[in-house]
Amino acid sequence: MKVLFYTRGDYQKNMAGDTIQFLKTKEYLEKLGVEISVSHNPHEDLSPYDLIHLFNTIRVQETYSFFKNACYYNKKIFLSPIFWNYIDYIPKRQKGAMEEIYWDESDRLRREIFQGVDVILPSSIMEMREIGNRFHTNKHYEIIPNGVDPLFAKGRAEDFISQYKIKDFLLCVGRVCKHKNQLALAQVAKELDIPFVMVGPVNHLDYYHRCLRVNPDLIYMPNVDHQQLPSIYKAAKVHALVSWYEIPGLVSLEAGLAGCNIVTTQEGSTKEYFKDYADYVDPHNIQDIKEKVSQGMMREKNDALKNYISQHYLWNYVAERIFQAYQQ
Template structure:
């Protein structure tokens, strides 16, 4: 199949560790490894949509306004929508906002735009059952049109020798709690994480993409109060692999997570995981993680303490290897494409 992947142009200059961009990149590479052609679509290199079997767009909303019109040019191909809905709002509020965005051509809402794009795509692919329920019950899209394709993770282990080299270079302790994210986003809840772990006396290492502002100021203030908190900033992939291998616990207590890709990567390196209960993580981590209410500092603290006291989780790595690789994700994605293309072909004949 010839497949086009389309993401919002803001990814070109935004957060370099964006999880959606990572998902698109890893799925594209895995699809190519399966023998498919994947074109990373960009506005500087026009492509004829009619030449593609599949065009899949990620996130949607106003960043890809009118993208649903591509479907008219794809006589034989299909338009696929991969929404990214990171929200804990009740579904009825989403329904109201979606309805408001369809009352008049000059009245817009983000859920209304997502609904329009979903209804005018051939299939909607979600990252979890939570997201699927949001699309079906919150946006009012037929369940028959919505599929769940789980993301995957890399299984390459950097090895203890590499982890030791990273530890020495960054002057880290032997064992630590790790967090990796765009950690100045309020949704990542890193200030509460620092408040939870600081009094425990466990070393807390925070890495990722940061922007100036109140969250960063609060975090630095907590790092001054609790000397075992280290804020490293952005690191390359090799350094992150070393951090994953060396950490004892990985904690991602976000207000909402679609998947928790960084937590999956840490788990693939043997770390015990503490993660938010909100959103998609239960589909990925099952019984292999400690789940927390992100609004409770006490729950986060207790879960980190519990995870710290457990042996490293080798069983979960075996589960990931069998079920949650990017190859598995690409196989499932290609299966959805194939069924949808066959259905469209049958409908045309």
């Protein structure tokens, strides 16, 4: 089986959750014998491929050009949408009229994609419900959850502790930007007098400096290799991802498999994944975030979430689900 993965051209330079999903899906499908090529050329010759797999409808302009090329070649098209109605979650004070107009215009392209592909592979029932309600599509779909690599269960806390001399800290892994809401965590960590570590690229430099002004003691790690993350997770007490929304946040799966206590946003598909194993917060309620982080810091770590994730969300399981969908 020959498959083309169509994805944004900067997926390696501008690393995000969709990058990890894309790379791990590719890695584990190849272990099952699927022959996969990668392209971001909207004029790619698609004649050699049995089917086309598109990723991400948030940055929809590129995806739309890939979709149109696949239609031109009359190929079967699979879509991992990675979609949530982003515009509804921007605080009103930060939302501009031009941004709303741009989002509405982008929805026209999304609607054509969702109604034109052959199979949609949402990461949750809630994501598919969001797509169905907004774009009125009745296309065939298969729920394909996001996955996590088993290496995150094997970190050595000592590797981090020996270098940075802290342990049992509050951790947030992810792009530093307003959507991820690290500013609230910086404030909460300062008020609770607990160490706070941020890991990930800075998307908005001014926002990073705001976090630093609120909490000058925070530890920021910008260039962390993916192989180093398991040890950082292992040394942390709580991983918090209090974003405007998450679907569900790959880093929360990674942290949960590493044994962290999890605090995450209530917005998005998080509860579908983490059930009663996590604490959920209103991302706009600083007191709620403070209380949940404090509870997580006081609670002993245990293996309940780790075991649950191991049974349901490892990448080999996810890849098998996708492979079955391809074969159908």
